Amino acid sequence: xxxxxxxxxxxxxxxxxxxxxxxxxxxxxxxxxxxxxxxxxxxxxxxxxxxxxxxxxxxxxxxxxxxxxxxxxxxxxxxxxxxxxxxxxxxxxxxxxxxxxxxxxxxxxxxxxxxxxxxxxxxxxxxxxxxxxxxxxxxxxxxxxxxxxxxxxxxxxxxxxxxxxxxxxxxxxxxxxxxxxxxxxxxxxxxxxxxxxxxxxxxxxxxxxxxxxxxxxxxxxxxxxxxxxxxxxxxxxxxxxxxxxxxxxxxxxxxxxxxxxxxxxxxxxxxxxxxxxxxxxxxxxxxxxxxxxxxxxxxxxxxxxxxxxxxxxxxxxxxxxxxxxxxxxxxxxxxxxxxxxxxxxxxxxxxxxxxxxxxxxxxxxxxxxxxxxxxxxxxxxxxxxxxxxxx
Amino acid sequence: xxxxxxxxxxxxxxxxxxxxxxxxxxxxxxxxxxxxxxxxxxxxxxxxxxxxxxxxxxxxxxxxxxxxxxxxxxxxxxxxxxxxxxxxxxxxxxxxxxxxxxxxxxxxxxxxxxxxxxxxxxxxxxxxxxxxxxxxxxxxxxxxxxxxxxxxxxxxxxxxxxxxxxxxxxxxxxxxxxxxxxxxxxxxxxxxxxxxxxxxxxxxxxxxxxxx
Numbered sequence: 311x312x313x314x315x316x317x318x319x320x321x322x323x324x325x326x327x328x329x330x331x332x333x334x335x336x337x338x339x340x341x342x343x344x345x346x347x348x349x350x351x352x353x354x355x356x357x358x359x360x361x362x363x364x365x366x367x368x369x370x371x372x373x374x375x376x377x378x379x380x381x382x383x384x385x386x387x388x389x390x391x392x393x394x395x396x397x398x399x400x401x402x403x404x405x406x407x408x409x410x411x412x413x414x415x416x417x418x419x420x421x422x423x424x425x426x427x428x429x430x431x432x433x434x435x436x437x438x439x440x441x442x443x444x445x446x447x448x449x450x451x452x453x454x455x456x457x458x459x460x461x462x463x464x465x466x467x468x469x470x471x472x473x474x475x476x477x478x479x480x481x482x483x484x485x486x487x488x489x490x491x492x493x494x495x496x497x498x499x500x501x502x503x504x505x506x507x508x509x510x511x512x513x514x515x516x517x518x519x520x521x522x523x524x525x526x527x528x529x530x531x532x533x534x535x536x537x538x539x540x541x542x543x544x545x546x547x548x549x550x551x552x553x554x555x556x557x558x559x560x561x562x563x564x565x566x567x568x569x570x571x572x573x574x575x576x577x578x579x580x581x582x583x584x585x586x587x588x589x590x591x592x593x594x595x596x597x598x599x600x601x602x603x604x605x606x607x608x609x610x611x612x613x614x615x616x617x618x619x620x621x622x623x624x625x626x627x628x629x630x631x632x633x634x635x636x637x638x639x640x641x642x643x644x645x646x647x648x649x650x651x652x653x654x655x656x657x658x659x660x661x662x663x664x665x666x667x668x669x670x671x672x673x674x675x676x677x678x679x680x681x682x683x684x685x686x687x688x689x690x691x692x693x694x695x696x697x698x699x700x701x
Numbered sequence: 702x703x704x705x706x707x708x709x710x711x712x713x714x715x716x717x718x719x720x721x722x723x724x725x726x727x728x729x730x731x732x733x734x735x736x737x738x739x740x741x742x743x744x745x746x747x748x749x750x751x752x753x754x755x756x757x758x759x760x761x762x763x764x765x766x767x768x769x770x771x772x773x774x775x776x777x778x779x780x781x782x783x784x785x786x787x788x789x790x791x792x793x794x795x796x797x798x799x800x801x802x803x804x805x806x807x808x809x810x811x812x813x814x815x816x817x818x819x820x821x822x823x824x825x826x827x828x829x830x831x832x833x834x835x836x837x838x839x840x841x842x843x844x845x846x847x848x849x850x851x852x853x854x855x856x857x858x859x860x861x862x863x864x865x866x867x868x869x870x871x872x873x874x875x876x877x878x879x880x881x882x883x884x885x886x887x888x889x890x891x892x893x894x895x896x897x898x899x900x901x902x903x904x905x906x907x908x909x910x911x912x913x
Contacts (some may be wrong), residue, residue: 637726638726638727640726641724641725641726642726643726644726644729644730644733645726645730650737650740651730651733651734651737654733654736654737655730655733658717658729658733662719664721665719665721665724668719668721668724669724669726672724
């Protein structure tokens with residue numbers, strides 16, 4: 311069976327989001343299917359400017375076809391258009407214009423999908439909100455499977471997406487909350503779908519003590535891993551954390567790992583380590599009292615799954631329905647809606663090693679039940695099998 | 702659930718009970734929420750009044766008080782010794798000394814004025830703050846009263862709307878019944894008309910047979 315994975319960017323340098331999700335799934339599914347990735351030449355998600363060479367490529371054993379981006383994105387123009395669309399009455403043409411600006415605008419990719427639809431059994435599209443998914447699903451709707459990676463983002467309410475979300479033959483959701491949101495918006499409960507998510511692999515051995523020595527971290531610490539960005543709730547995290555240390559006279563440290571977009575407060579209790587190797591990242595996570603996930607918008611937090619795989623508890627932002635749902639289903643994390651809840655939950659977590667251990671064990675069990683690669687691969691195979699039986 | 706498994710933690714743990722063998726995050730979060738709800742709500746700290754508010758404000762000085770010189774004996778002795786050369790010293794130093802004295806006097810006066818105005822500003826700000834707080838409290842009360850009234854009104858309108866909805870529903874049902882009844886009666890009248898026609902024809906046929 312030949313399956314095309316269609317995604318906005320693809321490459322080893324891309325270390326997060328739907329792109330990494332797609333790469334991991336493609337790499338794991340190639341033992342079951344003849345997998346080919348159809349993508350653009352972009353590597354930067356802000357401008358989508360061509361970066362990779364045109365044509366065929368092989369990434370970790372997966373063959374990749376790259377298509378040029380006709381027009382790079384102009385971030386300011388895009389921002390203005392999006393603000394206009396979200397704040398004003400508009401027509402469908404305006405939404406399509408927004409989609410063109412959203413990009414990555416690659417008509418050659420869509421043409422290829424249209425012309426070679428017979429060469430593939432199914433097309434699995436990643437991320438509903440981009441140009442490739444909209445026009446790709448419209449071109450081959452009878453063979454399309456969508457991995458929406460949708461968040462509670464205002465653009466999902468655009469009219470063009472309501473129609474689009476009724477077209478795929480099957481869905482692979484990241485979470486129960488995502489499924490519920492899409493079903494409510496598009497009234498597409500009749501379409502085949504399963505909550506799958508993505509698997510992750512953690513190293514067998516981690517070295518928390520080496521991590522402490524290398525980065526000179528003493529005492530208890532909580533860790534945040536991901537892009538340090540206002541959209542990820544980091545601003546609120548800094549505020550809450552500093553208030554927490556002041557109110558409780560705690561000497562708890564906050565360790566930040568990831569690329570930095572936001573200004574980080576200069577404070578002895580906040581340690582920014584930048585972008586780390588996978589080994590250091592996992593060692594840091596293993597040595598932490600808990601992982602903090604302050605993000606407001608997540609369709610599936612991979613780092614949360616990694617924390618649970620390492621038996622670490624999570625303190626998550628309850629205003630993100632997905633994170634709250636995951637914590638409740640797994641019984642492996644506490645959550646907060648405001649500072650008072652943050653203070654009490656963190657106090658409880660760091661004050662009891664037994665609670666950390668109990669939550670961590672629940673997290674590991676939840677991870678083993680739902681997010682090991684065997685489980686994920688079988689779910690993908692099952693969705694395609696069901697589609698085949700319908701034929 | 703074993704009692705030993707139910708642990709209480711310190712400080713925040715005096716209330717939150719956790720069954721470690723059967724962790725239930727929803728239950729823990731409910732307990733955290735209940736604990737927060739039971740906490741006294743922190744109110745903004747009142748601004749302390751400026752010091753010495755009760756005491757009258759000292760008016761700004763027009764002239765600085767004369768500085769009281771210490772060590773006057775030594776000073777007098779030195780002046781005596783220097784008396785013969787005093788005219789020369791005065792001639793050389795007086796302008797500078799005079800300027801310095803004047804400057805110090807001016808600076809001192811300015812400082813006192815600044816202190817006065819700063820204290821006055823503090824007092825005025827405190828009064829403004831007090832007035833604003835009183836007005837905000839009054840405003841809050843008025844708004845809350847109005848909100849309560851509005852909620853009551855909304856409640857009444859809700860009930861009224863429900864009644865109207867129920868009424869219109871009943872009217873529609875009754876109209877539908879009447880329509881059906883009307884249709885049935887029409888049908889009956891049509892059948893009766895046909896029966897009547899048939900009987901007429903039969904009558905005419907019988908008459909024909911009788912009078913043949």
